[in-house]
Amino acid sequence: MTSSDPFADGPAAASARTPAGTSSGRWSRLDRPPLNAAGLRRALVTEGGLWSSLEVVAATGSTNTDLAARAARAGGLAEGAVLVAEEQTAGRGxxxxxxxxxxxxxxxxxxxxxxxxxxxxxxxxxxxxxxGVATATGLSRAAGVDTALKWPNDLLVTVDGEERKAGGILAERVAGDGPGGAGVVIGIGLNVTLTEDELPVESAGSLALAKATVTDRDPLLRAVLRSLEQGYGNWRAAGGDPAASGLQEAYAAGCASLGRHVRAELPGGRVLTGTAEAVDADGRLVIRTAAGEREAVGAGDVIHLRSVH
Incomplete structure (x- = not known):
């Protein structure tokens, strides 16, 4: 993407982390077992694979903040480090x-x-x-739930015929002092078993509310990370070319914003309304206005105004 850097939010100081296995407080529920960290490592951290380490902590402020801070240190983390939290107290979108x-x-x-x-x-x-594509693909395979993408990084599910946000993605650049030079930390947040009473806003959803066939988080995480590994490998092998790697086509196929009447709230307070027609080679959303003009949006908040007819 060119007109705006999606990694503009720099890493903050690392939050205090609680070791996995400690009490999860008032939210502890028998139908929400902890992740099996050892089993996940056995399944995902393999010789020749992308994932080099996997840590599960009981609670932290933000996994993105923590991982970005650790990656930016001299002699920091190798590519493929994964940090998972059972609870985030200051997660950011x-x-x-x-x-x-x-x-x-x-x-x-x-x-x-x-x-x-x-x-x-x-x-x-x-x-x-x-x-986004990797998460949607992994969830479709493992949970049997159709997950659509709202440009640029929202994960949508259907609950009682209504489109709701069940997850989101945040990416941040990190400095180049660690092994392999500069990098990107990608954070993924996904509502799995939240009930209606637990949703932060009415427009939110969860896999359970979308009637997912599987809500066990262990196979869901394995599926998403394996899908991400495959997609990243193809994209990297193609030199990041979104067309040659198939990423541009795959994103367009799963993007619920395309063909929709949308309102884009852009940086600086400008608002653009029109029909979302395409995702261009830079990952920008191309919007055609009522006057017939086409504008590529690289950053902003996109709101779906109505469904496709």
Whole structure:
């Protein structure tokens, strides 16, 4: 993406973390068992694979903040580090919105990727969209639930015929002092077993409310990370070319924004209304106004105004 850097929010100081296995407080529920960290590592951290380490903590402020801080240190983390939290107390979404949910009710994790010289940095903005495609694909396979994408990084599910946000993605650049140079931390937050009473806003949803066939978080996390590994490998092998890697086509196929009448609230307070027609080679959303003009939006808040007819 060119007109705005999706990694503009820099990492803050690392939050205090609580070791996995400690009490999860008032949200503790028998139907929300903890993740099996050892089993996840056995399944995902394999020789020759992307994922180099996987840590599960009981609670933290933000997995993105923690992982970005650790990755930026001299001699920091290698590519493929994964940090998962059973609970986030200061999770962040786009535009500095908070993301808070009961402990063990969702998947809250961040991964470190270092594309290196194989991919020009001007193409790194596609990593947010790649993570969206990978998450939607993994959930479709493992949970049997149709997950759509709202540009650029919202994960949508259908609850009682209504489109609701069940997850989101946030990416941040990290400095180049660690092994492999500069990198990107991608954070993914996903509501899994939240009930109607636990939703932060009425427009939110969860996999359980969308009638997912599986809400066990262990296989869901494995499926998403394996899908991300495959998609990232294809994209990196293609030098980050979104067309040659198939990423641009895959994102367009799963993007619920395309063909919709939308309102884009842009930086600086400008508002653009029209029909979302395409996602261009830079990952920007192309909107056609009522006057017939086409404008590519690289940053902003996109609101779906009506469904496709």
């Amino acid at each position: 786009r535009l500095d919105r908070s993301w808070v949910a009961p402990a063990r009710s969702g998947l809250f994790f961040s991964v470190l990727l270092r594309p290196g010289d194989a991919v020009p940095q001007e193409r790194w903005g596609w990593l947010t969209l790649l993570a």
